Amino acid sequence: MFTCPRCGREYSSVIPPFCVCGESLEIRYDYSAVDVRKWRRREKGVWRYKELLPPVRRIVSLREGGTPFIKAKIGEKLGFDVFIKDETRNPTGSFRDRLATVSVSYGLPYAGNGFIVASDGNAAASLAAYAARAGREAFVVVPKKVDKGKLAQMIAFGARIIRYGESVDECIEYAKELAKLNGLYDVTPENNVIGLEGQKTIAFELWEEVNPTHVIVPTGSGSNIYSIYKGFRELFELDLIGELPRLIAVQVDRCNPIAAEILGLKKNCGLTKALGLFVKEPVMKEGAVEAVKKSEGTAVIVGEDELDLGERMLAAEGIFAEYASAVVMPALLKLAEDGYFERGDRVVLVVTGSGLKGWSGERERFSIGGTKLEILRLLAEKEMYGYEIWASLERPLKYQAVYQHMRELEALGLVEVAFKRGRRVYYRLTEKGRRLLENLEAP
Numbered sequence: 089m090f091t092c093p094r095c096g097r098e099y100s101s102v103i104p105p106f107c108v109c110g111e112s113l114e115i116r117y118d119y120s121a122v123d124v125r126k127w128r129r130r131e132k133g134v135w136r137y138k139e140l141l142p143p144v145r146r147i148v149s150l151r152e153g154g155t156p157f158i159k160a161k162i163g164e165k166l167g168f169d170v171f172i173k174d175e176t177r178n179p180t181g182s183f184r185d186r187l188a189t190v191s192v193s194y195g196l197p198y199a200g201n202g203f204i205v206a207s208d209g210n211a212a213a214s215l216a217a218y219a220a221r222a223g224r225e226a227f228v229v230v231p232k233k234v235d236k237g238k239l240a241q242m243i244a245f246g247a248r249i250i251r252y253g254e255s256v257d258e259c260i261e262y263a264k265e266l267a268k269l270n271g272l273y274d275v276t277p278e279n280n281v282i283g284l285e286g287q288k289t290i291a292f293e294l295w296e297e298v299n300p301t302h303v304i305v306p307t308g309s310g311s312n313i314y315s316i317y318k319g320f321r322e323l324f325e326l327d328l329i330g331e332l333p334r335l336i337a338v339q340v341d342r343c344n345p346i347a348a349e350i351l352g353l354k355k356n357c358g359l360t361k362a363l364g365l366f367v368k369e370p371v372m373k374e375g376a377v378e379a380v381k382k383s384e385g386t387a388v389i390v391g392e393d394e395l396d397l398g399e400r401m402l403a404a405e406g407i408f409a410e411y412a413s414a415v416v417m418p419a420l421l422k423l424a425e426d427g428y429f430e431r432g433d434r435v436v437l438v439v440t441g442s443g444l445k446g447w448s449g450e451r452e453r454f455s456i457g458g459t460k461l462e463i464l465r466l467l468a469e470k471e472m473y474g475y476e477i478w479a480s481l482e483r484p485l486k487y488q489a490v491y492q493h494m495r496e497l498e499a500l501g502l503v504e505v506a507f508k509r510g511r512r513v514y515y516r517l518t519e520k521g522r523r524l525l526e527n528l529e530a531p
């Protein structure tokens with residue numbers, strides 16, 4: 089049960105970001121009841137901090153949180169300590185698992201018809217996994233352009249995928265409507281702040297690990313930096329820290345509404361290959377700006393041409409991150425060049441999502457494309473047998489190679505034997521193959 093601090097209205101299921109009276113809602117706890125020594129006796133992970141999480145009857149968990157905390161080599165060159173919080177090592181490969189465990193556990197009694205989320209990819213993949221774990225249906229509203237690896241996860245976890253609009257902003261309202269119409273539990277952080285409680289546990293872990301002076305956070309919708317801010321503010325309220333670490337929001341120059349507002353620059357809202365940062369009208373912009381200003385942090389804008397550099401620099405540390413996370417490295421370099429840091433600073437880079445998910449463009453062709461994709465397309469038209477497939481392929485190929493592809497596609501569960509006629513074996517797409525193709529073919 090959560091109460092509006094201004095008008096006293098109560099919210100028990102979906103807790104919107106704003107009360108109907110206009111006040112922004114924030115979930116608060118009995119801070120006097122928190123005993124940090126208890127945390128230390130529990131295993132690592134989101135639920136270690138359960139006194140500062142919403143009460144739930146049953147925890148749906150895949151052991152999220154408690155992610156590796158690594159000292160970065162680059163700190164030696166820069167002259168201060170740099171650490172990486174490796175959120176790629178969550179169950180589905182992104183920090184959104186922290187959101188999913190809390191919102192699915194909390195929402196379970198309200199989710200008889202299933203859960204829904206609007207997402208650019210990571211939150212959808214997370215929800216798909218946690219809903220599967222909970223035995224509930226997951227509906228995910230994602231924009232037309234979404235990283236293929238994330239789609240592959242949603243498909244594998246059996247989510248109902250709804251492609252809608254150009255950027256995630258447009259999906260948010262649509263998810264809210266669908267939730268209302270179909271009685272689904274909406275876990276989109278812009279529609280329901282419950283998941284932010286999970287995300288804020290990054291702050292608790294960082295405090296236990298190093299008590300940082302600066303935290304650099306890739307920023308798209310703003311919900312991550314705002315959650316981390318909320319976490320540190322609660323630590324402050326508990327008297328565990330004397331001041332907040334400076335929070336630094338990183339965006340890309342092609343899409344920078346939050347950073348532009350903080351820095352007083354002209355706003356851009358175009359497509360970037362860091363898809364997770366492509367949020368044109370971030371609903372949590374105010375929260376993100378507050379997080380930066382109240383913590384006396386700053387914002388950094390990274391060029392599109394620096395994304396590969398970021399990927400390589402993290403790779404040199406042994407971490408494969410998606411572009412939307414790789415921005416932290418060029419941001420660190422920029423600030424270091426500007427003399428922003430001092431000796432003795434403890435700077436944390438939050439690496440939010442795995443590079444395995446960013447499977448698009450050339451990576452896509454490498455994984456499942458070329459001939460296999462062509463075969464899937466042929467089979468989407470009609471059932472065909474081996475020779476027929478071979479004869480229909482545009483690129484010349486040895487006959488034997490077709491059978492190799494068919495075996496591999498069968499092993500991937502994308503095609504199956506439809507029927508046999510004489511010695512001819514006819515193949516067709518499986519449901520999984522059809523969905524994969526549909527999603528790969530979407531513009």
Ligand SMILES: [Zn+2]
Nearest residue numbers: 092095107109
């Ligand atoms: Zn109110």
